[in-house]
Amino acid sequence: MTATTRTPGSPGSPEAAARRSDPLTTPDGAPWDLLVVGGGTAGLVAAHTAAGFGARTLLVERHRTGGDCLWTGCVPSKALLAAAHAAAAARQAPRLGVHVGDVRVDFAEVMRHVHATIERIEPVDSPERLRGAGVAVAHGSVVMTGPQSAVVDGEPVRFAQALLATGSSPSVPGIPGLADSDPLTSDDVWDLTELPGRLLVLGGGPIGCELGQAFARLGSRVDIVEAGPRILGPEDAHAAALVRASLRADGVELHEDVSLERVEGVPGGVTAHLSDGTRLQADRVLVAVGRAPGTRDLDLAAAGVELTERGHVVVDGALRTTNPRIWAAGDLTGHPAFTHVAGMHGSLAASNAVLGLRRKVRLDTVPRVTYTQPEVASFGVGTESDDPSHTVHRVDAGEVDRAVAEDDTDGEVAVVLDGRGRLVGARVVGPRAGEVLAELTLAAQAGVSLRTVAGTIHPYPAWSDGVSKAALSRTREELAKPVPATVTRVLARGRRRWVQHRASAAAATPPAR
Numbered sequence: 001m002t003a004t005t006r007t008p009g010s011p012g013s014p015e016a017a018a019r020r021s022d023p024l025t026t027p028d029g030a031p032w033d034l035l036v037v038g039g040g041t042a043g044l045v046a047a048h049t050a051a052g053f054g055a056r057t058l059l060v061e062r063h064r065t066g067g068d069c070l071w072t073g074c075v076p077s078k079a080l081l082a083a084a085h086a087a088a089a090a091r092q093a094p095r096l097g098v099h100v101g102d103v104r105v106d107f108a109e110v111m112r113h114v115h116a117t118i119e120r121i122e123p124v125d126s127p128e129r130l131r132g133a134g135v136a137v138a139h140g141s142v143v144m145t146g147p148q149s150a151v152v153d154g155e156p157v158r159f160a161q162a163l164l165a166t167g168s169s170p171s172v173p174g175i176p177g178l179a180d181s182d183p184l185t186s187d188d189v190w191d192l193t194e195l196p197g198r199l200l201v202l203g204g205g206p207i208g209c210e211l212g213q214a215f216a217r218l219g220s221r222v223d224i225v226e227a228g229p230r231i232l233g234p235e236d237a238h239a240a241a242l243v244r245a246s247l248r249a250d251g252v253e254l255h256e257d258v259s260l261e262r263v264e265g266v267p268g269g270v271t272a273h274l275s276d277g278t279r280l281q282a283d284r285v286l287v288a289v290g291r292a293p294g295t296r297d298l299d300l301a302a303a304g305v306e307l308t309e310r311g312h313v314v315v316d317g318a319l320r321t322t323n324p325r326i327w328a329a330g331d332l333t334g335h336p337a338f339t340h341v342a343g344m345h346g347s348l349a350a351s352n353a354v355l356g357l358r359r360k361v362r363l364d365t366v367p368r369v370t371y372t373q374p375e376v377a378s379f380g381v382g383t384e385s386d387d388p389s390h391t392v393h394r395v396d397a398g399e400v401d402r403a404v405a406e407d408d409t410d411g412e413v414a415v416v417l418d419g420r421g422r423l424v425g426a427r428v429v430g431p432r433a434g435e436v437l438a439e440l441t442l443a444a445q446a447g448v449s450l451r452t453v454a455g456t457i458h459p460y461p462a463w464s465d466g467v468s469k470a471a472l473s474r475t476r477e478e479l480a481k482p483v484p485a486t487v488t489r490v491l492a493r494g495r496r497r498w499v500q501h502r503a504s505a506a507a508a509t510p511p512a513r
């Protein structure tokens, strides 16, 4: 934990290292081949890719490289969930005959684990790693001044091409009294030193459900207020129902299809007034109602880069903006806001820019995983598709022996096929759902048929047995159709006659001496 014992900003501290800037001009004064704006996942991967191809690349980051994922997103949230799920596993152990006594959570230690996790991963995303790969790194805020020019904290910089990767930040709605209640967001919840006794989570999307469950399992009394009809809106009703039941078992109070009308400060906390008349008391409010693209301060109009109504950068399938010399990747594009998308798109946009390619993004196989318990993982067409040509094959976790052995059967594997039998979507709910889904994502991406998945030997009793069973159920259904059923019956009958014929021929032949 040396980083926390140094004086912030002192020479040699991580803060000072993050602020060290390379010159904004190339050694010969020519424009940069690629200016990368933003050092989150999209910018980091783009800069590494471009420099790897020999492009003279400058990355400018205004805060700290690593972006949302490392400092305030995926990494701390999964570290917090690891502690929360460990507490829940200890509490649930008696159902397997294991008694661990009272479970005690030390929140300060949990947060030390969260920050130690960030610290262990940080070097991978560091300016030193970028410089080692041949990327020049500068600290500062970029503002565009023209189609091929910008300033970094007022200093001019010229580029042949640029790649925008400024990400997104939490939205805080203008609900009366909310701003005055000092609400937490995913940006600063990691600074908490004490577990809030009562936490009101506004928004039941992935952040609201993951953090709501985490805080409940660590000991907070949690209310989640979701304005939409149900939590985890893009997932289907069955997946949401399984997560809802699990959250309730953790003691979370869910208020779905209800909005927060106003927040009133009271001694020691707030009273939240909901549209159904409910009043909730809370010590803190955590706002998780979506994110706004980081495009406001860039003066993109000066560069000829158009924005959508919601402020996302307009990009074509090759991630080129309306300025043909400027590309964009990550959360600011409005593509699914995930680290794996930001990374893949950062790499693709950089290769397109530097090598003059026109490779296109593919969005139909983008996986999304919510790391609640049960975990929910899906891609492509949902199981509630109203296209009559789509068929859905489901396997309940109760049919998966591993789930039975672990007494964890609240889940399922479901695959969606189009009218031509192609895999166009899948959803897995249960332990390691993200890992289990990966095989199906690859199959859809590579155009591998479900019959090939069914014919692949899956280890028993792995969680992937559910995928194998779903694929086999489809194959059996295919074989039961009139034509294949007739063909297989005819083949079996013919084979039986042939075997009988050979047996009687052998019986009629005298044995050789």
Ligand SMILES: Cc1cc2nc3c(=O)[nH]c(=O)nc-3n(C[C@H](O)[C@H](O)[C@H](O)COP(=O)(O)OP(=O)(O)OC[C@H]3O[C@@H](n4cnc5c(N)ncnc54)[C@H](O)[C@@H]3O)c2cc1C
Binding pocket: 037, 038, 039, 040, 041, 042, 043, 060, 061, 062, 063, 064, 065, 066, 067, 068, 069, 070, 072, 073, 074, 075, 077, 140, 141, 142, 143, 165, 166, 167, 168, 186, 207, 294, 297, 298, 329, 330, 331, 332, 336, 337, 338, 339, 340, 341, 342, 371
């Ligand atoms: C709580 C939470 C949990 C999450 N969990 C997951 C998860 O489990 N899995 C997953 O795939 N995704 C997860 N995400 C989403 C994921 O973090 C983002 O999709 C991803 O980090 C986006 O990367 P990015 O590069 O587009 O943007 P960012 O990481 O936001 O990077 C943008 C960078 O640009 C810099 N910047 C902005 N403006 C300027 C400027 N003018 N000049 C210079 N620099 C600038 C910023 O300082 C920032 O460092 C989570 C998000 C949150 C909030």
Ligand SMILES: NC(=O)c1ccc[n+]([C@@H]2O[C@H](COP(=O)([O-])OP(=O)(O)OC[C@H]3O[C@@H](n4cnc5c(N)ncnc54)[C@H](O)[C@@H]3O)[C@@H](O)[C@H]2O)c1
Binding pocket: 173, 202, 203, 204, 205, 206, 207, 208, 210, 225, 226, 227, 228, 230, 231, 232, 233, 259, 260, 288, 289, 290, 291, 336, 337, 338, 368, 369, 370, 371
């Ligand atoms: N596991 C993961 O991959 C993961 C985890 C967390 C976040 N993320 C990414 O971060 C993004 C942002 O997450 P998020 O959960 O903040 O946003 P979100 O947009 O995915 O969900 C926000 C939820 O808040 C609800 N909502 C909106 N306004 C509201 C209001 N005034 N009151 C109550 N509810 C309201 C919406 O109906 C929605 O259900 C996600 O879209 C996701 O891409 C990913």
